[in-house]
Amino acid sequence: MTAVAATAPAPWAAATGRSAGPERERRLRAVPEPGEGGRREGDPRGAQVARHVLVVDDEASMRTLCRINLELAGFEVSEAADGAEALERAREQDVDLILLDVMLPDIGGHEVAEQLAADERTRNLPVAFLSARAAHEDLRRGYRLGAVDYITKPFDPVGLGERVQDIVGRIERGESERFRAARLAELED
Amino acid sequence: MRVQMLNQETGIRGYLITGSDASLEPYRSGRLGVSRDLAALRQLSRRRPEIGPAVASSRRLVGRIERFYRRQIALVDQGGKGPERAQRNVFAGKLLFDRFRTSSDQLTAQANEIISAARTSQRRTFWSTLALALIAGLTAAGIALWLLLSVPRRIWSLYDVERELRESAERGARASRSLEHVDDAVILLDGEGVVRYWNPAATAYLGPAEADALDRPLREVVPEAPLVEEALDREGSGAVLPVGRGGAERWLVARETRFPEGRVLVLQDVTGERELERTRSEFLATASHELRTPLAAVYGAVRTLRREDRPSDPKLDRQLLEMIETEAHRLAEIVEQILVSTEVDRGSIPLRPEACDIRELCESAIESTRVRAPAGIELSLDAPAGLVVQTDPSRLRQVVVNLLDNAVKYSPEGGHVGLRIAEQDGSFAIEVADEGLGIPHEEQGRIFEKFVRLDPEMRRGVGGSGLGLYISHELVERMGGRLRVQSEPGRGSTFTVHLPR
Numbered sequence: 001m002t003a004v005a006a007t008a009p010a011p012w013a014a015a016t017g018r019s020a021g022p023e024r025e026r027r028l029r030a031v032p033e034p035g036e037g038g039r040r041e042g043d044p045r046g047a048q049v050a051r052h053v054l055v056v057d058d059e060a061s062m063r064t065l066c067r068i069n070l071e072l073a074g075f076e077v078s079e080a081a082d083g084a085e086a087l088e089r090a091r092e093q094d095v096d097l098i099l100l101d102v103m104l105p106d107i108g109g110h111e112v113a114e115q116l117a118a119d120e121r122t123r124n125l126p127v128a129f130l131s132a133r134a135a136h137e138d139l140r141r142g143y144r145l146g147a148v149d150y151i152t153k154p155f156d157p158v159g160l161g162e163r164v165q166d167i168v169g170r171i172e173r174g175e176s177e178r179f180r181a182a183r184l185a186e187l188e189d
Numbered sequence: 190m191r192v193q194m195l196n197q198e199t200g201i202r203g204y205l206i207t208g209s210d211a212s213l214e215p216y217r218s219g220r221l222g223v224s225r226d227l228a229a230l231r232q233l234s235r236r237r238p239e240i241g242p243a244v245a246s247s248r249r250l251v252g253r254i255e256r257f258y259r260r261q262i263a264l265v266d267q268g269g270k271g272p273e274r275a276q277r278n279v280f281a282g283k284l285l286f287d288r289f290r291t292s293s294d295q296l297t298a299q300a301n302e303i304i305s306a307a308r309t310s311q312r313r314t315f316w317s318t319l320a321l322a323l324i325a326g327l328t329a330a331g332i333a334l335w336l337l338l339s340v341p342r343r344i345w346s347l348y349d350v351e352r353e354l355r356e357s358a359e360r361g362a363r364a365s366r367s368l369e370h371v372d373d374a375v376i377l378l379d380g381e382g383v384v385r386y387w388n389p390a391a392t393a394y395l396g397p398a399e400a401d402a403l404d405r406p407l408r409e410v411v412p413e414a415p416l417v418e419e420a421l422d423r424e425g426s427g428a429v430l431p432v433g434r435g436g437a438e439r440w441l442v443a444r445e446t447r448f449p450e451g452r453v454l455v456l457q458d459v460t461g462e463r464e465l466e467r468t469r470s471e472f473l474a475t476a477s478h479e480l481r482t483p484l485a486a487v488y489g490a491v492r493t494l495r496r497e498d499r500p501s502d503p504k505l506d507r508q509l510l511e512m513i514e515t516e517a518h519r520l521a522e523i524v525e526q527i528l529v530s531t532e533v534d535r536g537s538i539p540l541r542p543e544a545c546d547i548r549e550l551c552e553s554a555i556e557s558t559r560v561r562a563p564a565g566i567e568l569s570l571d572a573p574a575g576l577v578v579q580t581d582p583s584r585l586r587q588v589v590v591n592l593l594d595n596a597v598k599y600s601p602e603g604g605h606v607g608l609r610i611a612e613q614d615g616s617f618a619i620e621v622a623d624e625g626l627g628i629p630h631e632e633q634g635r636i637f638e639k640f641v642r643l644d645p646e647m648r649r650g651v652g653g654s655g656l657g658l659y660i661s662h663e664l665v666e667r668m669g670g671r672l673r674v675q676s677e678p679g680r681g682s683t684f685t686v687h688l689p690r
Contacts, residue, residue, distance in 0.1 A: 061486035061512050072499050105601045154485035158492045
């Protein structure tokens with residue numbers, strides 16, 4: 001467990017010396033000081049920065065629905081249709097959160113998460129799983145890989161915006177690790 | 190005897206008169222007769238001592254008479270005054286003879302008595318013998334009757350007993366014979382758990398031959414016996430257990446029936462059913478997943494469309510409506526496939542052959558696939574014009590669309606999918622070739638089976654219900670054709686449909 005430093009804008013890419021295990025607090029990208037730009041024009045939330053979410057799913061319809069609803073919630077959205085594309089996009093280091101489908105045509109979502117964790121550049125990138133596999137075993141596996149959340153399909157895409165806002169909020173407050181541990185504890189029963 | 194004496198007398202009298210030797214003839218024969226008779230009487234008197242005195246007296250008298258007669262003969266033989274003297278003696282002789290007659294009468298009377306007594310006793314004996322015989326006869330008859338009645342009854346009852354025994358033995362033998370042939374393992378254990386009956390199926394499932402299993406405790410014969418017993422205790426009859434023999438694993442249902450003298454264990458092989466259940470539940474799982482995805486898309490699109498907090502955006506609206514249409518169509522297809530596969534199972538697909546232009550059919554199939562194919566896929570058609578065949582157009586189109594969809598699905602990197610028609614004598618071939626993932630050689634036999642999808646774990650998310658090729662294969666066979674595959678892993682696959690024209 002690492003110390004909470006949500007207000008100290010340390011770029012997540014600069015995190016060093018951390019253990020490579022899943023039990024580390026994820027960080028979002030560096031947030032420019034208010035007034036320094038990065039604010040969206042006319043953004044009602046004012047000082048908040050548009051967080052960039054990468055939606056990874058092989059189903060085009062799923063990607064589209066997520067994008068529409070996340071954009072309506074004020075997020076910036078990119079899409080990837082398979083694991084390779086996802087990794088490539090994530091390594092560009094402008095993503096705040098990945099919504100990752102487990103079942104992808106080339107490599108599975110779990111594999112993608114492991115590779116992200118293994119790569120220096122993407123180690124601290126928060127990952128939330130999207131999956132139809134909702135058995136306890138599947139959820140446990142996802143959380144053990146370090147997921148900050150596990151969204152089971154089918155879900156109402158209209159509520160996705162709020163859900164992702166919750167995730168981002170937890171990370172900003174440094175509570176995502178506690179949340180993850182709590183979910184795992186529930187599932188271990 | 191008297192007769193003999195009379196003969197003698199006659200003879201003497203005659204001699205007295207005639208003096209001729211010839212007259213003595215009766216006398217001589219009489220003497221012979223008398224001695225004979227006396228001998229007989231003597232014998233008789235031995236048997237019947239009561240006539241002894243009379244016999245003795247008769248004999249004495251006979252002796253005196255015969256002496257007298259001899260004297261008479263001598264007198265006659267003397268001549269002279271002899272015959273005169275003899276004549277004078279006749280009276281004395283007559284007296285003697287009378288005395289003899291009396292004695293003889295007595296003897297006769299006694300003899301008669303004896304005779305009559307004998308006769309009476311004879312008669313009595315006769316009657317008593319008869320009575321005895323009758324009684325014996327009746328008794329015998331009675332016994333015979335009784336035997337006649339009871340023995341058959343006894344015999345019948347013995348027959349009955351024997352028949353019952355025989356029937357029961359036959360039932361036992363029939364039961365045993367049936368048990369020899371049933372697929373279930375049947376093991377009879379006595380009160381101590383010792384094997385008393387072990388049928389061939391038990392040998393097949395558990396290993397030991399009958400000779401090795403009989404008269405030994407079950408625990409010695411079958412190492413898993415304690416597990417079986419424990420499972421039966423826990424779950425009661427009907428516990429399912431894995432049993433591995435010779436590298437293969439069988440799943441057996443154990444059922445136990447207890448009775449006072451022991452118990453019967455029946456083991457039923459449910460490996461097949463379990464396998465079927467497994468494939469069925471696998472199918473259900475994948476089918477459910479396959480249905481859920483387009484449903485989620487339809488639902489999500491509708492929900493998004495109905496959001497009141499979004500700005501008006503006709504382009505977005507169109508995009509969402511198109512999504513609903515596409516996904517709903519996909520849903521319908523999957524449901525159709527499931528239904529068709531059950532019909533195919535039942536063998537109740539009606540085929541309606543008609544004249545059909547193959548090129549048109551293939552063009553239509555390609556169009557339907559093109560609309561749904563992702564960007565990286567290039568579809569091409571190589572078909573002669575004017576080739577008309579007799580076939581069920583909707584079923585054949587179904588098959589072609591299925592092959593095209595698979596080709597697209599298994600080319601995740603995009604690539605070329607070619608549809609080619611070849612004309613042959615009396616038949617034609619439809620070929621769908623892709624440059625995608627290919628099929629591992631060991632799977633190439635299995636892919637036409639029900640519920641077989643490559644990558645059943647769905648790790649790679651290729652999707653599909655596992656029914657498309659099964660249905661296509663069955664339909665082609667029903668149409669009198671063949672569906673074959675040629676494939677190289679990593680290089681692509683070519684599916685060929687051969688059909689009669």
